Amino acid sequence: MAPDEPYYRDDLALVHHLGFGFHADMCAPGILRLLEPVLERNGLVLELGCGSGLLTRYLVEAGHRVIATDASPAMLELASRTAPGAEEIRVLVMPDDPMPACDAVVSIGHPVSYLDSEAAVLRALTNAADALNPGGVYAIDIEDFAYADAVAGTPPSGRVGDDWAIILKRERPAPNKFVRDMTTFLRNDDGTWRRDDERHENTLIDTSKIPALLADHGVDVECRTAFGDETFPPGLVALVGHKRT
Numbered sequence: 001m002a003p004d005e006p007y008y009r010d011d012l013a014l015v016h017h018l019g020f021g022f023h024a025d026m027c028a029p030g031i032l033r034l035l036e037p038v039l040e041r042n043g044l045v046l047e048l049g050c051g052s053g054l055l056t057r058y059l060v061e062a063g064h065r066v067i068a069t070d071a072s073p074a075m076l077e078l079a080s081r082t083a084p085g086a087e088e089i090r091v092l093v094m095p096d097d098p099m100p101a102c103d104a105v106v107s108i109g110h111p112v113s114y115l116d117s118e119a120a121v122l123r124a125l126t127n128a129a130d131a132l133n134p135g136g137v138y139a140i141d142i143e144d145f146a147y148a149d150a151v152a153g154t155p156p157s158g159r160v161g162d163d164w165a166i167i168l169k170r171e172r173p174a175p176n177k178f179v180r181d182m183t184t185f186l187r188n189d190d191g192t193w194r195r196d197d198e199r200h201e202n203t204l205i206d207t208s209k210i211p212a213l214l215a216d217h218g219v220d221v222e223c224r225t226a227f228g229d230e231t232f233p234p235g236l237v238a239l240v241g242h243k244r245t
């Protein structure tokens with residue numbers, strides 16, 4: 001079932017920003033290499049599910065023109081401070097919000113996996129393919145079934161920063177669903193702590209069917225284990241390719 005409000009309210013958005021930048025740091029070199037031809041022609045990069053702008057910042061600093069988008073207003077507020085040089089930072093809710101024509105579409109941290117059905121995930125992927133101009137670069141990461149295989153049954157975990165903490169429980173309530181129950185704690189200005197809870201449901205799919213689907217939309221992609229030389233968690237798949245010219 002779809003949540004009645006976007007994932008990542010204020011507190012979890014801030015905890016993500018402060019404590020979960022490692023994926024963007026890891027992906028940035030590979031993504032920037034894939035985007036070199038786009039930079040050369042001063043093309044436009046559309047980022048889907050940009051979150052707090054942790055990758056956007058790398059793109060902008062490298063000289064890219066970026067439209068950074070997300071469903072969460074709290075994330076976008078952080079992104080506008082993290083990557084103020086982006087051409088535009090705005091709400092775009094996948095799968096059906098219109099996507100602007102672009103020369104690259106990038107998405108990391110599996111935003112498409114947040115959609116509530118396989119049909120919605122595939123629609124987001126084909127809409128992104130349709131937004132690409134000829135020769136455009138496609139670089140999106142997504143959860144395969146194997147992603148949950150690796151973590152199902154692992155004990156709850158926690159992380160702590162100076163003014164924040166998070167407890168994370170993972171479960172697999174159905175073969176194609178992966179759920180994270182997250183409790184965040186943030187320190188208030190008066191030194192007290194506040195708590196918030198979010199339950200995130202991801203849809204897992206067999207990613208091997210995606211190349212044939214996108215080929216029908218003029219985009220040739222491979223399912224790779226990473227964008228570049230980085231190491232992804234098992235089952236996180238990088239869809240990398242181009243729109244035919």
Ligand SMILES: C[S@@+](CC[C@H](N)C(=O)[O-])C[C@H]1O[C@@H](n2cnc3c(N)ncnc32)[C@H](O)[C@@H]1O
Pocket residue numbers: 006007008020021023024048049050051052053054055069070071072075092093094095107108109110111112114115
């Ligand atoms: C794990 S976070 C990754 C954020 C960022 N890309 C990063 O790597 O730091 C997933 C992001 O997907 C966004 N998201 C979830 N559902 C979405 C949807 N239907 N449309 C657009 N963004 C969505 C969330 O708001 C969140 O910012």
